[in-house]
Amino acid sequence: MLNPYHQLTTRGKLRRLRGLAEDALRQFGVTAVRLKLISTDTNLIYRVWSDDDRQFALRVANPAWRGAETAVSEAMWLDALAQDTDIPVPKMMRTPVGDAVVFPQAAGVPIDRHAVLMSWQPGVxxxxxxxxxxxxxxxxxxxxxxxxxxxxxxxxxxxxxxxxxxxxxxxxxxxxxxxxxxxxxxxxxxxxxxxxxxxxxxxxxxxxxxxxxxxxxxxxxxxxxxxxxxxxxxxxxxxxxxxxxxxxxxxxxxxxxxxxxxxxxxxxxxxxxxxxxxxxxxxxxxxxxxxxxxxxxxxxxxxxxxxxxxxxxxxxxxxxxxxxxxxxxxxxxxxx
The missing domain is CATH 3.90.1200.10 (Aminoglycoside phosphotransferase (APH), C-terminal lobe)
Structure with missing residues (x-):
């Protein structure tokens, strides 16, 4: 039996939350060969290397910071910027049914987070x-x-x-x-x-x-x-x-x-x-x-x-x- 989430150490919570990242990638149809947690300041941000040699940024959002409706708006503007301008903005990925925002699940973690996946921006x-x-x-x-x-x-x-x-x-x-x-x-x-x-x-x-x-x-x-x-x-x-x-x-x-x-x-x-x-x-x-x-x-x-x-x-x-x-x-x- 899994220990209650609220009783875990910070490291234990992050290990368990990784399951949300893995489920989000599954929903986007991406198979990761490497998944690296790079930020925990507000949301969880992962750098993803896929089996077809692409790289992505995966954000598993903290609901206490921003709600899913903000991610929907983000995707709308990024799509428009990519279509209308020469600004090299990240490309928002979609699930097979066209969703830009998913709601991943994993055993033993609160079901209140959403996730988005976008192309990795090059450079420093x-x-x-x-x-x-x-x-x-x-x-x-x-x-x-x-x-x-x-x-x-x-x-x-x-x-x-x-x-x-x-x-x-x-x-x-x-x-x-x-x-x-x-x-x-x-x-x-x-x-x-x-x-x-x-x-x-x-x-x-x-x-x-x-x-x-x-x-x-x-x-x-x-x-x-x-x-x-x-x-x-x-x-x-x-x-x-x-x-x-x-x-x-x-x-x-x-x-x-x-x-x-x-x-x-x-x-x-x-x-x-x-x-x-x-x-x-x-x-x-x-x-x-x-x-x-x-x-x-x-x-x-x-x-x-x-x-x-x-x-x-x-x-x-x-x-x-x-x-x-x-x-x-x-x-x-x-x-x-």
Whole structure:
């Protein structure tokens, strides 16, 4: 008899969850000769080598992170991008009956996960190649996606969710819940409340005509570079949103990674140069949307790692305090 899933160690759970990956591949009609788990951060991501010399990325989703409806929308946009553009997006695989999303089962694991299979993107992560010329190409890639996201008419089954505030996926807002407030001093609480109000107003002031389908998580390590060409992936967060929001999320991650204001300014200028070869830069104060992302991170920590909330809240509040006084966004990576 199998031990209950909740009693297993992390390693034991991963061993058992591998059965879901194997069942998903069976449903897609793929025979794996090698299956390597490469990420457990949110979902389980496997690199798959098949018996006919193809490679795939298999995502077995964590239902607490994203639901199956997001994967359906992801598949719809990837299909359209592959048909309408020259952007080398992953190819979504289908089951023999045409399904892009499957619901694998395995003995002794909860039956609440879905899975998708897509072609493996070649190259190395762009984060290992943060040169000016490559970030210029990243700006061009964003513009191409934004052009398509504005013109494409999604099927009726596509998501109706819209990213129009710092929490836009139904997450609980616990920033100012009683348990969270116990971690803030008066100044930190005041600054967090100001941030929330300013971010909400920034979203409200964006031009409704700018709303379109966006990737919403196209940071530099969701892009590979191969022979000088960029290969985006991980379209799981596909949603209706604004260009400025899409760029703010990616550029905040870029700033965190480079960790230096001068280096970031150089890369930001390169990104903008690439973007403006195809589209005008959108109106709005992008840094305030970055603070929206920092609020999201603070809220996430309040939900899942409350022991780290006090330090995180103070750091993000101080970043905002400096920005509102000086107009300068300091490096946003929290020191260890």
């Amino acid at each position: 992560l762009l984060g290992k190649r943060l040169a000016v010329q490559n970030i210029t190409k990243m700006g061009e890639l964003f513009a191409k996606l934004h052009q398509h996201g504005a013109s494409w008419q999604p099927p009726d089954e596509f998501t109706t969710k819209k990213f129009d505030n710092f929490l836009s996926r139904g997450e609980p807002n616990v920033l100012f819940a009683e348990g969270s407030l116990a971690n803030y001093d008066a100044q930190t609480e005041s600054l967090l409340r100001q941030m929330s109000e300013v971010v909400a107003q920034t979203y409200a002031d964006l031009d409704p005509a700018d709303l379109r389908v966006i990737h919403c998580d196209l940071w530099h390590d969701n892009i590979k570079i191969h022979k000088g060409k960029l290969y985006p992936f991980d379209f799981e967060d596909t949603i209706w949103g604004y260009r400025l929001h899409d760029m703010a999320m990616a550029l905040l991650d870029l700033y965190e990674d480079v960790g230096d204001s001068e280096a970031y300014a150089t890369l930001l200028a390169a990104f903008r140069t690439g973007y403006e070869t195809l589209l005008p830069w959108p109106d709005g104060e992008m840094e305030l949307l970055m603070f929206g992302r920092l609020l999201w991170k603070t809220n996430w920590i309040a939900c899942f790692w409350p022991e780290g909330l006090a330090k995180t809240a103070v750091f993000h509040a101080n970043l905002y305090d400096h920005y509102r006084k000086i107009g300068e966004l300091l490096p946003p990576k929290m020191p260890r």
